[in-house]
Amino acid sequence: MQTSYKTVYAGGTSEIIEKKSRFIATVIPIKSEEEALSFIEQMKKKNWDASHNCSAYVLGLNQELQRCSDDGEPSKTAGRPMLDILLGEGIHNTAVVVTRYFGGTLLGTGGLVRAYQSAAKEGLANSIIIEKHFGKQYEITTDYNGIGKLQYIAGTMNLTILSTDYTDIVKATLLIPPDAFGSFQKKITEATNGRAVMEELADVYYAFLDQEILIENA
Template sequence: MLETYKTILEGGCGEITEKKSRFIATVRPVKTEEEALAFLEEMKKKYWDARHNCFVYSVGSNREYTRCSDDGEPSGTAGRPMLDVILGEDIYNVAVVVTRYFGGVLLGTGGLVRAYSRAVQEGLAASRIIEKKKGICLRVTTDYTGVGKLQYIAGERSLPVLNSEYTDRVILELLIPFQDVDEVQKAITESTNGRAKMEKDREMYFAVLDGEVLTFEE
């Protein structure tokens, strides 16, 4: 599993016109190759009257399922340039279909490459892209004298508190970036003189968007 990667939170749609040809780029987040292929079929049905529905998708932490298609355009003028944009932006688990309505003017090889590349860029610009980071939910149990110290550590390091329980003791669930877990555990142990009990509850991915922490179970 990747410790951090860019992906699509919400897909978007971008459009450009080049010498009277319309290029409509639709972007969708996908988790499996089956989802990508279903999305492709959905776009083909939606734009059934278009000359071309070229596509690219890349799924998996090692890009295990990556394909692209020119869909009738001259070889190498659509699918590969679209893939190059995705790879250049380093985005994972994404599918893009660029629909072309032919405008009657031939664009030439270079013109097609530029048009399909630019269409994907417009589609990505209309989407919400996030950076997911691998994290650990650390369940920390302490007495009331240790709460302030835990809150200080969480605030100092900008660690989100996922949940809290206040009974005869206090339980805080802290979301910690994967690479910082040992360091945070050490800080908690030192600040509470070893009285806090810590348990690695579960792994998850998280992202920060507009100051809000989003969590993802994967």
């Protein structure tokens, strides 16, 4: 199981100019190859008058699906260098298209590689990138005497309490990294004399963004 991975939360754009050629990068997050192919086609239609719309994308927790296209540029001068940027930055589930408007001056193979890589880097720099971590959601059921102890333990261990439901008993949903579960379970069992009941709910990936927690099923 992948314990963490980086991905684009919100895509960005950038533009660089090399010898009067414009290189415009557009980056988006993707969840499927169909989304990637649709995005590439949309960019080609939008920028129909461009010299090239080169692309690269990666999918999967282990970046197992990797695709790129030079779209008419010399072989391995555009798509592959862009893909190398995504892989080198450890980015997952992301697609990038770099649109080139030819400025009249040939850049040579080395110049093209540098231009497409620079454009892709700038596109990522202008995107919002988050790191998602693997964790488990647990529901802890306790009485009113135990909830304060649970909150204290969660606070000292920097664990996130997602919700708390107060009725005749108290049910709290916590997000716990796998390496912290054993310690948390021991502490909460000792603090409540074994009265707290823990139930595993789901495996998830989570990230924090501007004090908001983002969660998706693993």
